[in-house]
Amino acid sequence: MKRPHFRFEDLEIWQLAKGLSVCFHKVADTLEQRKLYRYAEQIRAAGLSVPNNIAEGSGSFHSKEFQQFLNIARRSIFENASMLLVFEAMELLASKHADELLWQCDELSRKITNYIRSRQP
Numbered sequence: 720m721k722r723p724h725f726r727f728e729d730l731e732i733w734q735l736a737k738g739l740s741v742c743f744h745k746v747a748d749t750l751e752q753r754k755l756y757r758y759a760e761q762i763r764a765a766g767l768s769v770p771n772n773i774a775e776g777s778g779s780f781h782s783k784e785f786q787q788f789l790n791i792a793r794r795s796i797f798e799n800a801s802m803l804l805v806f807e808a809m810e811l812l813a814s815k816h817a818d819e820l821l822w823q824c825d826e827l828s829r830k831i832t833n834y835i836r837s838r839q840p
Contacts, residue, residue, distance in 0.1 A: 725774070725777075726777050726778075727773055727774040727777040727778075730773065730777065730834075731830065732773055732789075732792075732827065732830050732831050732834055733770055733773045733774060733777070735823070735826070735827045735830065736769040736770035736773055736792065736827060737770045738823075739766065739769065739796075739799075739820070739823050739824070739827060740766040740767055740769060740770050742766075742820055742823070743762050743763065743765070743766030743799060743820075744763055744766060746762055746803075746806070746812065746816075746820070747759035747760070747762050747763045747766075749811075749812075750762070750806075750811065753811070755811065758802075758806070758811070761802065762799065762802050762806075765795050765798045765799045765802065766795075766799055768791070768792065768795035768798075769792045769795045769796055769799070769827070770792075772788045772789070772791045772792035772795065773788065773789065773792050773831075775788055776788025776789055776791075776792075782838055785838075786835050786838070786839075789831050789834065789835050790835070792831060793828055793831045793832065796824050796827055796828045796831075797824075797828070799820075799824055800821055800824045800825075803817045803820050803821055803824070804817070804821075
């Protein structure tokens, strides 16, 4: 039996957010190995917030409501970026790895902004 297909799965921003969320989970796994459970929990939650808010908003009947969820997703990207910078400063994350993830955060943030703008009347 073929599984259902959801509208958000076709959105490039959701696909990128899903991939970034997986990266944040890998960072969290590394943090847990150092017994930094609270940090791991925080970056996992913020990382999942991005694709989840895009998905949840896509289920709305109203474009304004969808835009609100996209804004929350974008803000979660900034939360993740902040954590990456702090973890790097604490030497919990290598600068090269932080740079890669920060570039992905920047790209996704810009794509979400462009997506919102493209949907405005």
